Amino acid sequence: MIDTLDDAELDRRIRTKTLTDLKGIGPKTGTAIVQAHKGEVPEYLATLEEAHAELVPMADDVAAFRALLRGDLHSHSDWSDGGSPIREMAEAATAIGHEYLALTDHSPRLTVANGLTAARLERQLDVVAELNEELAPFRILTGIECDINLDGSLDQTDELLERVDVVVASVHSDLRAERSVMTERMLAAVANPHTDVLGHCTGRLVIGRKQRNGTQRPRPESQFDAEAVFSACVENGVAVEINSRPERLDPPLRLLSLAVELGCDFAIDTDAHAPGQLDWQSNGCERAVATGVPPERVINTLTADELLDRSV
Ligand SMILES: [Zn+2]
Ligand SMILES: [Zn+2]
Numbered sequence: 001m002i003d004t005l006d007d008a009e010l011d012r013r014i015r016t017k018t019l020t021d022l023k024g025i026g027p028k029t030g031t032a033i034v035q036a037h038k039g040e041v042p043e044y045l046a047t048l049e050e051a052h053a054e055l056v057p058m059a060d061d062v063a064a065f066r067a068l069l070r071g072d073l074h075s076h077s078d079w080s081d082g083g084s085p086i087r088e089m090a091e092a093a094t095a096i097g098h099e100y101l102a103l104t105d106h107s108p109r110l111t112v113a114n115g116l117t118a119a120r121l122e123r124q125l126d127v128v129a130e131l132n133e134e135l136a137p138f139r140i141l142t143g144i145e146c147d148i149n150l151d152g153s154l155d156q157t158d159e160l161l162e163r164v165d166v167v168v169a170s171v172h173s174d175l176r177a178e179r180s181v182m183t184e185r186m187l188a189a190v191a192n193p194h195t196d197v198l199g200h201c202t203g204r205l206v207i208g209r210k211q212r213n214g215t216q217r218p219r220p221e222s223q224f225d226a227e228a229v230f231s232a233c234v235e236n237g238v239a240v241e242i243n244s245r246p247e248r249l250d251p252p253l254r255l256l257s258l259a260v261e262l263g264c265d266f267a268i269d270t271d272a273h274a275p276g277q278l279d280w281q282s283n284g285c286e287r288a289v290a291t292g293v294p295p296e297r298v299i300n301t302l303t304a305d306e307l308l309d310r311s312v
Contacts, residue, residue, distance in 0.1 A: 058282050058285075061289050065285040065288055065295060066285045068295050068298070069300050070301060070302065071307075072093065073166055073241075073267045073300055074104050074197070075102065075271070075272045076273045077089055077103060079114075079116060080115055080116060081112075081113035082272075082274065086124075089101060090135055091135075092278050093138070094135070099304060102140075102142075102166040103128060103140050103143055105121075108156070109147050109155045118157050122160070125164070141307075142163070142165045143164050143165055144166075147171075147173070154169060154194060161194035166196050167197070168267075168269075169190075170199030171222065172203075175203045178223070182222050186198070186229045190232040190236050190238050191236055195238050197238065197267045198238055200248050200250040201222075201229070203250070204248065205217070206247060206248070221252065226255050226258055230258060230259045230264050233259075239265040240256075240259045240265070240266050241266070242267070242268045242293070244280040245271050245283075246283060248271070253291055264297070265299055267300055268281055268300060269284065269300075
């Protein structure tokens with residue numbers, strides 16, 4: 001319809017607000033045409049694109065990679081700073097074909113994210129055990145995203161770190177520390193026998209984001225000796241996380257390539273804080289394909305039993 005109007009006629013109809021007099025043009029389409037004519041992305045189309053983002057087809061090789069993943073090893077519930085109950089996260093994971101989801105809420109020191117004290121984590125373990133009986137064969141792996149303290153120790157009791165299935169160790173504070181200080185801190189965390197996955201290793205934010213405690217601006221990568229840290233990951237059987245959150249996309253491709261070269265294992269995680277975010281894994285798969293990550297080195301291609309045998 002709109003193609004049959006010349007520019008002058010379109011201008012006139014926009015000016016006189018008579019676009020919707022034309023057959024087949026309702027108010028929504030009318031508004032979209034006006035916005036497009038002004039060179040803007042029509043709001044209506046932007047909303048549609050957002051709502052159907054998951055329907056945009058993945059490249060075949062990315063889709064094939066994604067199909068190999070049996071689960072996700074980094075997610076949050078409303079027990080820490082996620083927005084949804086554990087059950088809803090688990091049901092969403094089941095719905096997209098996962099066999100398991102590691103629930104890795106924050107550790108005590110991350111008070112801004114309502115980190116779990118030892119007592120709350122113990123209670124969560126009971127809740128998960130009950131849910132698992134109900135949801136079997138799907139399995140919620142117990143876990144924690146544990147802060148790496150300034151001295152490289154982990155922010156939870158040894159007893160609990162031993163008890164949970166998956167420990168993702170991440171730096172969340174003093175991200176601008178000097179390179180050698182950050183390297184030592186990360187090396188200590190990677191050498192910790194409880195650490196299974198090194199979370200979002202550079203801590204960068206490529207775009208700003210809104211959080212419950214305000215808006216965070218983009219920030220650069222932390223500085224550390226990546227070769228030393230990734231080599232330590234290989235030695236200690238710690239998987240390097242490929243974090244799929246659009247504002248993180250961590251590690252950057254150049255470091256991801258280095259980790260591939262050094263022989264690291266990987267975990268392609270969403271770090272989902274809401275059920276819909278579990279779909280973000282394709283972001284990580286895209287980066288894995290781009291840097292030649294061998295699927296057999298991605299630990300969430302393993303079954304839950306194989307994973308736990310690996311001592312994750
Ligand atoms: Zn984190
Ligand atoms: Zn997280």
